[in-house]
Amino acid sequence: MDKIKVLIVDDEVEFATAVAERLEIRNFFAEVVDCGRDALLSLESSVPDIVLLDLKMPDMSGLEVLKKIKEMHPEVEVIMLTGHGSAASGLSGKELGAFDYMMKPVDFGELVETIKLAYKKQQRATTAD
């Protein structure tokens, strides 16, 4: 099985790198970008399986980035991470096609589980095609 490729988009770099490192320890392939624009740029060069997307970023809102990602690569599953944790924005993320939303600070075990679930869903979708 290939490593699951995860793109972490978060302006809080410390958080993102820590998560990335921990994911790598758990045999994921993780990449970190710190803003929406870079995320979209990185998507052009390589398509990840899963995107962990922070809702609140300085340059563009997480929901915008989510829309763009879904336009470019509908098969990519996006998990919203949010400190700005009103259920409403998480829900609107889900409406826009996000796989799930999680409130910061997230429990890492839960995060890994969610990524795995998202990946499974994606695999099912691609094999069904």
Add this chain to the structure above:
Amino acid sequence: MFFFDFFQGADRQGGYMSFRIALFLSMVAISLVPGYVINGLTYGEYKKLLKSDERDQLLWSAQGGKKSLEVCVEECKSVVRFISMDYTFEELLDQDVASELFARIRAEYEGIVDLGVIDSDGIQRTYAGPYRLRGYDYSEQDWYHKILARRMYVSNVFMGYRKVPHFVIAVTNKLPDKEEYWVLRVTIDVKKLEDAISGIAVKEVRDIFLVDEDGVLQTASTLHGKVLGQYPNFSLPGSKKDGVITVLEESKGGHEMLQATIAVEDTPWFLVLVKEGYVHGKEWETFLRRLRILFVISFVVVLVVVYQLVNSLTDRLMDAEQKRQAILTEVEHSSKLASVGRLAAGVAHEINNPLAVINQKAGLMSDLLELSDDFGQKEKFQKSIDGIQGGVERCKKITHRLLGFARRMDVSLEQIDINDLLREVLGFLEKEALYSRIDIDLSLDEALPAIVSDRGQLQQIFLNILNNGIDAIGHDGAMLLETRQSGPEMIEVLIKDNGPGMTPDVMRHVFDPFFTTKNAGEGTGLGLSITYGLVKKLGGTIEIDSEVDVGTVFTVSLPLEQTHEAGEENG
């Protein structure tokens, strides 16, 4: 605009007072001034009318008086004229004839004092009367010269030789064959005139008398003394035959006096009538009295009506202003709460960020530790990492709670699951209960319907009651929270504790403001009275049942739906 200014400045109590006074005064003025002006005008007009009426009446009286005087004088004149025509000079020179004639006239006409015949040299040739005046020389006397100029003459009143006031009527007759005149002279007592005057009936006349053109009294005056005294206020009526009215500013009592003066024709006299001013008229008095009563009554009525009106108006204004203030206060309060909520939520989110970092870093350390070989302090490291992660977990719980708490700040009515709310409230108190070793058990009816109410206020209600319970128990005790549906539209929350309980006396006062069983300085004593107010405000009731050494049960009943009135009611 002055009302507007007042209204603007009226949010202070003082403003209302001056507004009230100004409004009151201006309204009194507005309602009284026109009435009083009309009243004054009417008063003036009426006074004028009365005045002219009175003048006319006085003039009529004067004219009437003049007529009857003229009649009286004419009578005397005609007697004299008759004698002079009936008898010749020669006949009258006979003293016996004269005496007999005098006696006859006297019997007929009262007041005739004597009778004399004077020849052309002014010597009284015959005299009939009480004095011895035959042969008296009148040629030097004033009236004698005057009589020669006229055929008929009426003299002023004078004392003459007899020291009795009298006047003379004389008639001049030509001797038949010569260019000489003889004079028949009759002296008449002033009493005759006075009788005539007193026969003039004039209403409310103070004084009536005759004066000559020099103002010498010809008959006695009640105010100015005897005959031949000087009447000070006399003025010639001029050419006016109908008489004139003059107003005398009599100093006596300050009254105005009216005086009518009229010439008595063919005599040297003027009839004077003096009457006190109209103010003394009865009609006038009644009018004035009525006016005064009307004035006072209207004043009182206006005062009362305006007072009521102003009061209700300002009360209404104050009410409106107070309502506005109350609404503003309410808005201020709720937006204050909302801002607190937003800030708290912001902070909760903001704290979540570093917590996330800390969490992941700790996790990473844990991962790395797992991968690394055993070393001496590995366990200690793991323990520290666990400590960090535990701390983050608890912080997360708090920020979560903070978020929930904040979100509720600006909502007032919402669907509330009372069971959840009670659990939340207990979350706030866990620590305190733990420290005091108080077990709090729950017996919640999970089928309890949600109610529509104010979350913040409900929280405060239960916090207050629970706090009160914890305080009452002190330490080592138990509390039980129970919920149940008590009716189709009501739910009940029972809060039981096994604290010391209360005496019936304490129980009666427990909801009074500032009542407290705590020591001074420990509590404001407002807690339960506020709770009581809050429950009432939410349309519910609160009951208390307590027994000393057994415990206390608070029963809070809440409606499922807020009725409008309950929401409006103030605690």
Add this chain to the structure above:
Amino acid sequence: MENVLRDSHLACVGKLLAGFTHELKNHLAIINESSGLMADMLEMGKGGEEETCRKFQKITSTIAERVVQANVLARHLNGFAHRMDVPDSVFDINELLDEELALILRFAKLKGVSISSRFQGGLPSVDSNPALLQFILFALIDSIISRLECAGEINVITLESGGNVQVRIEVAGATPEDGGRIFHKDLAELIRFAVKKINISFDGPVDKGRVRFTLNIPSAGGPGAPC
């Protein structure tokens, strides 16, 4: 009664918030202690492999930083909450503004509005209602942030003026029309009502062609302790 109720409601909210922040700080302290302990052990070379050791050292310093960051926020919220408890008191306006701005900064950042402050040192303490003042300032700044159409800059200035302490909130580059929009009718009524209640003279939204709100707060007398 209604007022007592409101005040006690606010006080209750304040107490709850203070409780929250207090607890937060406790837990942050535990985190800090644990992380500090590790840092000490690493210092003493008890960290096992060298590479792990280095990483650990980096991590613990990051954690310490973040704890400080969280602590500052908790402290500000705590101060804010405590102010809601006391009706009238003598306090340092700079301190209150510092705290409030720190709390508001987040909203401003989201909208791309920057906030700069210039506080005069050694200002006399003011005697006022901190909760209400806090609210007035928040309401004003919040309205500026949410109604400013483009990115802007808010300058908050304090200075002493004629025995009073003056707080000026200026919006750089805003037009008088912006001022009217910021200080809309409802807010104006509310603010005017609030300032009257605590005897503060207020001026705004436009002053000499610039959008500026000025509050004159009576000072308590003696010079306040510098913060």
